[in-house]
Amino acid sequence: MRIIFLSLLLILLSGCAGIHFDRTQEGTLKGKLLVEWIDPDQFIFTPDKESPLTFTRKSGQSFTPAKMYTDGGSIPRPLWAIRSYSPWGYAPAFIVHDWLFEVNHCKYPGYELLTVEDAALVMSEVMKTMMLDPKRGSVDKLTMYAMYEAVKSPIAARLWDEGECVPPPRGFDDETLPKAKMRYVIEFP
Secondary structure: OHHHHHHHHHHHHHHHHHHHHHHOOOOEEEEEEEEEEEEOOEEEEOOOOOOEOEEEOOOOOEEOOOOEEEOOOOOOHHHHHOOOOOOOOOHHHHHHHHHHHHHHHHOOOOHHHOOHHHHHHHHHHHHHHHHOOOOOOOOOHHHHHHHHHHOOOHHHHHHHHHOOOOOOOOOOOOOOHHHOOEEEEEEEO
């Protein structure tokens, strides 16, 4: 009985995932993603001066994350063993999503125009853009849908509403970057 229930649930989720994927618009992803490892689960994203990470939606709305703390994707550790559920598997999508939370928490210009649902949809758009790029990966509709639902959940909405603005430390610039413990760079055309 349990196997039948789980099978039906998976079929239902697959259908929802397909609908969500088809309705999600692809955008354009450009620039470099630069992440500095500071301590376990603590990173600082720093935009590249010459080629900052930028996601442009089909509507023309653009997001260029600024320097901020990040943990990549806030994916529960037990799920890391499942393919595509790494906290860095869709790093550009997670960075853009974190940036939208940062905009909201720090009340940066335009924050009042954003909702937690917008942040979830933009993350899906970045993921779809990555999935459709043959150099970057393959289409995984169920993963995209599961992450979309997770980042617009009641828990995510509470974090959206109650989160605090935590700017990166002052002076964390080109002179101090070499002091970071590890550096990761991913470039997009």
